Amino acid sequence: MKLYGVLLSPFARMCMVTALEAGLASRVQLINTEVKPTEVNAALAKISPIGKIPILETDHGHGIYDSRVIMEYFTHAGGNTSLLPHEGVKRFRILTLLALAQGMADAAVSLRYETFARPETARWPDYTKRTTERINACLDELEANWLVDLQSVTLGSIAVAVALGYIDFRHDALQWRKGRTGLSQFHENFIKRDSMVNTALGA
Numbered sequence: 001m002k003l004y005g006v007l008l009s010p011f012a013r014m015c016m017v018t019a020l021e022a023g024l025a026s027r028v029q030l031i032n033t034e035v036k037p038t039e040v041n042a043a044l045a046k047i048s049p050i051g052k053i054p055i056l057e058t059d060h061g062h063g064i065y066d067s068r069v070i071m072e073y074f075t076h077a078g079g080n081t082s083l084l085p086h087e088g089v090k091r092f093r094i095l096t097l098l099a100l101a102q103g104m105a106d107a108a109v110s111l112r113y114e115t116f117a118r119p120e121t122a123r124w125p126d127y128t129k130r131t132t133e134r135i136n137a138c139l140d141e142l143e144a145n146w147l148v149d150l151q152s153v154t155l156g157s158i159a160v161a162v163a164l165g166y167i168d169f170r171h172d173a174l175q176w177r178k179g180r181t182g183l184s185q186f187h188e189n190f191i192k193r194d195s196m197v198n199t200a201l202g203a
C-alpha cells in the first residue's frame with residue numbers, strides 16, 4: 001500500500017503510527033508528498049478531489065481518505081481489534097477522542113497557515129485568536145476528561161500524542177504543558193513507543 005504524505009503532517013503521521021501499531025510496517029510505504037494550501041497537486045487530485053494529505057492507495061489501486069478512514073482501514077487490514085474495538089460504548093468513546101484530537105490538529109494546522117503561509121497584509125487577528133482558543137479548549141478538555149482513556153493504546157491516544165507533537169513543533173509559544181500535568185505525563189510516556197520513535201521528524 002502507498003501512503004502519500006509527509007510525517008510533518010500530523011494527519012499523515014497518525015496514519016503511519018497506526019500502521020506500525022497494527023503490524024503493517026512492511027506493507028505500507030510512505031511516499032513523500034508535500035502539498036500547499038494554494039496549489040493543486042495534480043497526481044493527488046487524480047485520487048482525491050480534496051487533494052489534502054494523507055491519501056492511501058491500496059494494493060488493489062483504490063484510493064482511501066481522509067486520515068480517520070485510513071486509520072480505521074489499517075486496523076481492519078492488520079486484523080487489530082484493540083486500537084478500535086467493535087463493542088459500541090468503547091468504540092464511540094474512542095472515535096470521539098479521535099475527533100477531539102483531529103479537531104485540535106486541524107486548528108493547529110490552520111493556525112500555522114494563518115500565521116505563516118498567509119501574506120501578512122491579509123492576516124485576520126480574530127481568526128488567529130479564535131483558533132488559538134480552540135486549541136486551548138481541546139487541551140483543557142483532554143486534561144479534564146480523557147486521561148483514563150489515554151491510558152490505552154487506541155486510535156484516539158495515537159491521534160492525541162501526534163497532535164501534541166505537532167503543537168510542540170509548530171506552536172511552542174502556546175506552552176501547552178503549563179497547568180496540564182496529566183496530559184504532559186501521557187505524552188512523555190507515549191512518545192517512547194517504537195511507533196512514535198520511528199515516525200519522529202528526522203527518524
Ligand SMILES: N[C@@H](CCC(=O)N[C@@H](CS)C(=O)NCC(=O)O)C(=O)O
Pocket residue numbers: 008009010011035036037038051052053054066067068102109
Ligand atoms: N481531514 C483531513 C485533513 C488533512 C489536512 O489538513 N492535511 C493538510 C496537511 S497537514 C493538507 O493537505 N493541506 C493542504 C491543503 O490545505 O490544501 C484528514 O484528516 O486527512
